[in-house]
Amino acid sequence: MADDKASLFGEVRRFARTSGAMGGIAARMVGARAFGIKTDKAAHAEDLRTILGGLKGPLMKVAQFLTTIPDALPPEYAEELSQLQANAPAMGPGFVRRRMQSELGPDWRRKFATFDETAAAAASLGQVHKATLPDGTLVACKLQYPDMPSTVEADLKQLKLAMALYRRMDNAIHHEDIYVELAERLREELDYTREAAQMRLYAFMLRDEPDVHIPVPIEGYCTRRLLTMTWLEGRPLMARLAEKPPLEERNRIATALFRGWYVPLYRYGVIHGDPHLGNYQVRPDGSVNLFDFGAIRAFPAKFVRGVIDLYEAVRDGDDAKAYEAYRAWGFGDMNREKMDVLNEWARFIYEPLIQDRVRRIQDDDDPQFGRAVVERVHAGLKRTGGVRPPREFVLMDRSAIGLGSVFLRLGAELNWSRLFRGLVADFDTEALAARQAAALAEAGVPTGG
Numbered sequence: 001m002a003d004d005k006a007s008l009f010g011e012v013r014r015f016a017r018t019s020g021a022m023g024g025i026a027a028r029m030v031g032a033r034a035f036g037i038k039t040d041k042a043a044h045a046e047d048l049r050t051i052l053g054g055l056k057g058p059l060m061k062v063a064q065f066l067t068t069i070p071d072a073l074p075p076e077y078a079e080e081l082s083q084l085q086a087n088a089p090a091m092g093p094g095f096v097r098r099r100m101q102s103e104l105g106p107d108w109r110r111k112f113a114t115f116d117e118t119a120a121a122a123a124s125l126g127q128v129h130k131a132t133l134p135d136g137t138l139v140a141c142k143l144q145y146p147d148m149p150s151t152v153e154a155d156l157k158q159l160k161l162a163m164a165l166y167r168r169m170d171n172a173i174h175h176e177d178i179y180v181e182l183a184e185r186l187r188e189e190l191d192y193t194r195e196a197a198q199m200r201l202y203a204f205m206l207r208d209e210p211d212v213h214i215p216v217p218i219e220g221y222c223t224r225r226l227l228t229m230t231w232l233e234g235r236p237l238m239a240r241l242a243e244k245p246p247l248e249e250r251n252r253i254a255t256a257l258f259r260g261w262y263v264p265l266y267r268y269g270v271i272h273g274d275p276h277l278g279n280y281q282v283r284p285d286g287s288v289n290l291f292d293f294g295a296i297r298a299f300p301a302k303f304v305r306g307v308i309d310l311y312e313a314v315r316d317g318d319d320a321k322a323y324e325a326y327r328a329w330g331f332g333d334m335n336r337e338k339m340d341v342l343n344e345w346a347r348f349i350y351e352p353l354i355q356d357r358v359r360r361i362q363d364d365d366d367p368q369f370g371r372a373v374v375e376r377v378h379a380g381l382k383r384t385g386g387v388r389p390p391r392e393f394v395l396m397d398r399s400a401i402g403l404g405s406v407f408l409r410l411g412a413e414l415n416w417s418r419l420f421r422g423l424v425a426d427f428d429t430e431a432l433a434a435r436q437a438a439a440l441a442e443a444g445v446p447t448g449g
Contacts, residue, residue, distance in 0.1 A: 090119035090127050099143045103226040144225040148190055156183050172381040174388035181391035189294035192227035198293040201443035205264045211256035211287040232289040234281030252286040254412035258419055260290050261403055266423040269299045269436045273395030275402030297395045301429040302328055308424050314350045330390030341380030348373045352416040361407040
């Protein structure tokens with residue numbers, strides 16, 4: 001009962017803090033738009049980073065996602081929020097010792113040859129410490145922050161409230177299923193034993209991809225709140241890009257990321273739903289390390305078939321096939337006018353995959369081009385009464401846009417069409433379903449939740 005009360009009070013405190021913080025920002029935004037009030041964007045951006053970084057949790061993950069999309073935010077906001085990806089405030093040694101003792105027992109130090117109590121990295125749900133096992137293996141220990149279940153529940157209440165409020169002002173996107181999907185994925189991320197299984201899943205699915213490296217979870221050192229994995233050496237992608245590497249290296253990185261995301265999708269129906277820049281590193285040879293396997297989604301085979309069908313419909317100008325693809329995805333209340341609006345978004349997403357030539361992910365030099373497409377689609381959906389995206393669409397769209405923005409930053413020049421067609425040429429729904437079931441069972445990933 002005491003733990004329940006503590007959790008409840010944690011949710012109340014969290015809800016009050018996020019409501020006040022986000023409400024204040026919203027008020028300033030409304031004032032600026034409605035009354036022309038000038039705001040100090042740099043100061044407000046720093047306030048926002050302080051609020052989100054201090055609170056950690058899901059709101060910070062939203063900020064991380066926004067920074068993967070070029071020009072989605074004013075430069076002042078993007079610069080401040082981008083620091084959340086690697087520089088979130090860390091918990092001190094007292095927390096570290098308590099967390100390790102609670103997860104591995106009072107003699108936890110004897111399980112390590114060395115353990116650095118200073119965090120090597122800090123992020124949204126936990127922080128990482130470098131350690132050495134008795135056999136000399138270098139490992140990373142990710143410790144979940146205290147009281148995260150109540151943190152997540154408070155943030156989900158805030159998110160639900162915000163979505164309901166936004167729906168009253170804007171009917172372009174009906175958010176009910178989106179909320180259900182985000183809530184389920186965020187709750188799953190709290191279970192590090194699940195993440196360890198999903199890490200094993202990715203190692204299995206990408207076992208034939210030499211340019212993508214996955215950490216190995218350490219048996220006996222993982223609990224719901226502690227994830228211990230092999231330490232991988234590498235540099236943050238943005239740090240390497242700042243050194244202006246040659247096009248050949250940038251293309252190799254982009255190819256590795258493309259295959260790291262889409263071999264699992266088109267072979268196993270699984271996607272990594274968190275493509276922000278803090279989740280991959282570049283190794284000296286140009287290969288990549290892939291991290292953070294909390295937000296993983298397994299799709300029904302027919303959903304993946306719908307992704308390919310829509311590609312073929314856009315390529316061939318086949319409206320009947322596009323309609324059936326949207327229906328297969330789970331878009332309800334579809335009519336010709338709504339489909340025409342959604343097709344503009346689909347053409348934007350699929351264009352690099354349709355043109356059989358070497359090109360950048362976006363040919364247009366205008367950094368506002370993507371935003372202009374989004375605004376036209378948004379206006380069209382409002383005009384036609386809005387659309388209710390299926391819950392499976394959330395991480396799929398997030399990954400496509402987030403990963404596309406990384407390719408844009410890389411300035412990679414590849415034949416994206418050939419990369420894509422090489423993955424889907426022999427696609428078969430029954431074969432995918434069988435591979436998916438076998439891979440999930442092999443890795444020990446819970447299903448049916």
